[in-house]
Amino acid sequence: MLRLFEEHIEKGFPYLKQARLLVAVSGGIDSVVLARLCHAAGLDMALAHCNFHLRGEESNEDEKFVRKLSEELGTEIYVAHFETGDYAREKGTSIQIAARELRYNWFDRLLNERKGAYLLTAHHADDSLETFLINLSRGTGIEGLSGIPPVNGKIVRPLLPFSREQLFGYLQENHWSWQEDSSNTDTKYLRNKIRHNIVPGLKTLSSDFLQQFGRTQKHLAECETILMKHVDELREHIMRKEGNRWIISVEELNRLHPQESYLYYLFKDFSFPVDEVRKLLHAMSGKQITSGKYVMLKDRGNLLIEPLKKEEDPFFIIDAGTEEIDSPVHLRFSETEIPGGPDKNTVKIDKDKLNYPLKLRKWEKGDYFYPLGMTNRKKLSKFFKDEKVSVLDKQNTWLLCSDDDIVWVVGHRLDNRYKVSPETVNTLYISGIF
Known part of the structure; x- marks a missing residue:
């Protein structure tokens, strides 16, 4: 021995x-x-x-x-x-x-x-x-x-x-x-x-039953190696990663046969039940399922997967003179021009129209603002729909507010009421990293 x-x-x-x-x-x-x-x-x-x-x-x-x-x-x-x-x-x-x-x-x-x-x-x-x-x-x-x-x-x-x-x-x-x-x-x-x-x-x-059984398990292990190589290659082909999000085409998944086995191996690391994934393929946009660590959401022709986020505070206060914050989003504030922009990530605001402290919060049903370039107000839900913002992105969107007004749908659009005009005396530049 x-x-x-x-x-x-x-x-x-x-x-x-x-x-x-x-x-x-x-x-x-x-x-x-x-x-x-x-x-x-x-x-x-x-x-x-x-x-x-x-x-x-x-x-x-x-x-x-x-x-x-x-x-x-x-x-x-x-x-x-x-x-x-x-x-x-x-x-x-x-x-x-x-x-x-x-x-x-x-x-x-x-x-x-x-x-x-x-x-x-x-x-x-x-x-x-x-x-x-x-x-x-x-x-x-x-x-x-x-x-x-x-x-x-x-x-x-x-x-x-x-x-x-x-x-x-x-x-x-x-x-x-x-x-x-x-x-x-x-x-x-x-x-x-x-x-x-x-x-x-x-x-x-x-x-010699155990010895023969050991050989069988060796063959199974080798088959698994071949299978996982194929699944890894397929995952590279149909699962696109953007930041901490995976995007998978529903059409591509519906072409796979036998579908149940493919779904099991493609998503087993995320721990989503196969039956729930199959239902989601045919569900309306906006439907979602969760596992212990991830959320999977149907968004038009795609499935989106993201890590589950911890429950965040309902809002964050930003005092006058703040130069930078890291949470819940990374924002820089300056009275001198920040290179880049203006764009969806960098905005110029008429500082004298702001009432401090400012507040960062998530969007709520019934919220509205006046998108830059428009004189009429628009519900955020309609704005998100027109801009084709996914449900997950909507859930991750923050609003910069002055009193009850939305100043900036962060990372998307400035409110027209707070834009810089020829009458502006003091300008506040805000840049975000998303």
Whole structure:
């Protein structure tokens, strides 16, 4: 087993031999074998253990065991204590997800603090099979069936070629002890149900079932690589990026077949449900959907995607003498001419018509102004429609106001009442960066 492990490291992860490593150790069979293999292979390592306080004294015994193991191996150890139940209740999530979030957030901190260059976890071939079956039952895409990746950023899984039986056999050969997690036998958890009720039957199909299954997952992973190359090229062709906004032609999306799969892969990084995207393709302009971090909006013949913005203050005050503001938009104020303009981003205003403090606010239903060059007032909603301003741009538009008057629809049009005339004595120049 040690020879196979060393050959696997030499072939697949030679850089680990020159690095400081963190080995995640729970005290169970898999992680104990990983720690002992790394030690026997002469790798520079420290142990990292999480006490989730979920099994009373049993959790504390696990910690004692791992501390004793670190003493035996002569390695450093880092231990974190979590009140996992409280965290799960606060986040409204399951214990399993809470433990995973706590564990990997802590591992990230250790890596960022340079406690190690890489984190090693003890995932093995049986884990990959179980994950495949879990994802298969949930209707995942091909990426969920192609196996646990051996490397994910700074996380390395060097035991993936080995079965649970191999690891247990190696442990017994050397008469090493381990800690048994009693929750691993509870089949109310899906993974345990698959592990105890399904996987043993699959292994009886052939003596080398896991090896053949591993080859199948390798083929799936290679197919995924080919697929994602095609999707990336397609995304470059049909998704135009302007600033922090993506613009996608509805017509182009409607040409794709099979559409459901294309929509899944094109938008999966944004986490939009495919069914909702398909509905939006045929919705009226102005309809929108949101994911956790993004908003997607139908705007005539396009879909627009932008990051969701945090709720902004309803208005901002600008006092007399202000020279520059950075929020909510970047504006510069000067009594001497600013190079460039006048245009939609740079305006000249009759300063003596202003009443300070000025106010920046978002537009509201019923707002109107007198667009530069016009003597009649115009509702902002009509102005936006005539100028073909998208719904997202309307939502992001700010108004510079003096008392109740709109002085400037920022980035669009000055109000005719505040323009510079032959009678103007003092001029205020305002320039925006958008």
